[in-house]
Amino acid sequence: MSWRIAMMCGVCGALIFLLCGFNASVRPVMVEGRRCVNLADAAKANGWKLEYAPDGRSVTVSGVRFAVRLIHDSAAAYWSDVRLALLGKAVRLPDGNWVVGKEDLQRTLKPVLAPAPLPPTPVRRVVIDAGHGGHDPGAVRSGVLEKSVNMSLAERLVPLLEKQGLKVVLTRSGDQFVPLEERADRVRLENGDIFLSIHQNAAENPDASGTEIFFAPGSRFEAASMHLAMAIQFSIMKCSGGLQTPQDRGIKRAGFRVIRQADCPAVLLECGFLSNTEDRMKLMKEEYLNTFAEAVAIGILCYRSLLSPREEQGGNNTPEERVNHDAN
Ligand SMILES: [Zn+2]
Structure with missing residues (x-):
């Protein structure tokens, strides 16, 4: 990559x-x-x-x-x-x-x-929330379950982020139901520095497609969450290039409980529409999921580089330089 x-x-x-x-x-x-x-x-x-x-x-x-x-x-x-x-x-x-x-x-x-300096909290621990699970499948279209796609992407993110020195916590480790408040509470319990909730969309209109990302208005983390959302959405739009870049539905505000209650910069990512045939077919492909997860990981690393002085990351190189070195 x-x-x-x-x-x-x-x-x-x-x-x-x-x-x-x-x-x-x-x-x-x-x-x-x-x-x-x-x-x-x-x-x-x-x-x-x-x-x-x-x-x-x-x-x-x-x-x-x-x-x-x-x-x-x-x-x-x-x-x-x-x-x-x-x-x-x-x-x-x-x-x-x-x-x-x-x-x-x-x-x-x-x-x-003219961004004011964000809180100088180094990003060390990322809480990743694969939406739904157990008796709650989320959106279901043509036999594809949202909870499974969410988990599949979350599991791909773990090694990508851990390789870059981040500690990753999943709000569910398998196909089990976890209440929303418990998901957000993992941030407090695990000292999370970033919360990312992964979901798939569905709509009545079968033509609706693409990726959108939400941050919660009114929280003390609003500006930081907006920057996290910008870094991830930008990375998805620019890094998934050769592989059918999803339609850009934008960076938006919404008071979803799970991101509102998380006590750190938090975003909810709607990766694609299971109700749209093209999106659904892409989300069933290993190669697309790998590329999508890589783009999300790069977005998170960019956000980390916003907040962390170089020495916090254990070296003189930027995280991207180190990723390049690892990849070469
Ligand atoms: Zn969902």
Whole structure:
């Protein structure tokens, strides 16, 4: 998997770059009853650059390393071409000014474009939660059980992460039922530094397909969880390249109990739709599961490199350099 990891090095280098936010105030604007801010004001206050698309449909907001593209009248933004769901729509007003929700300025744009230093907790222990189990199969389509696909991916992640010096804890070791609160509680019991819950989607619409990742709003780990979600989703979209990259359904907020209650940065990954024939066929293939698990592992390693000083990881090389060395 060395080529994929090599490709990620530049990304990790960018992710590692941390910058303190600015505190300049930005004038509030009310738009359709929503508290918004003028994007030009926000950009000026934070030292961001704005680049408007000639057709007026989008604007790219650039920080020092990262950029986010906002789309007129849409709550979908794009970070490095990966979809990032906003809390509200970005809007281009009739006078040509752009506005974005005040909440999105504070909770999405600032953490992404000018991320404040995250808590310097080294990532050593990862709690992986294979969703469902026992009498709860999760989604079932054409004889494929969600609980089995979840476990299959979780088991693949264990050696990939352990090889990189991480301790991995599974919330279930086999096909048994584990209540949601017990799953989240493993973080506390095992001193987990990251919680990843693995699921497969299903929908009435058979055309719905792709990968989406959720983090819980409102928790003290919201910003860190968003960065974890970004690192994993980006890695899946860029590293599963040659092998049928799934559709990018984006990085989203949702108050799922299992990630809300986990006492650390936590994300819930919906890998694909069992209700979609193409997704389901891919998720039944060993090769696809291997590649998908590798992409998730690389995302976790990138997140680790965000938080951990090099010496914490036991060497002078970056984790990616060491992975490359291992792979060669
Ligand atoms: Zn599920």
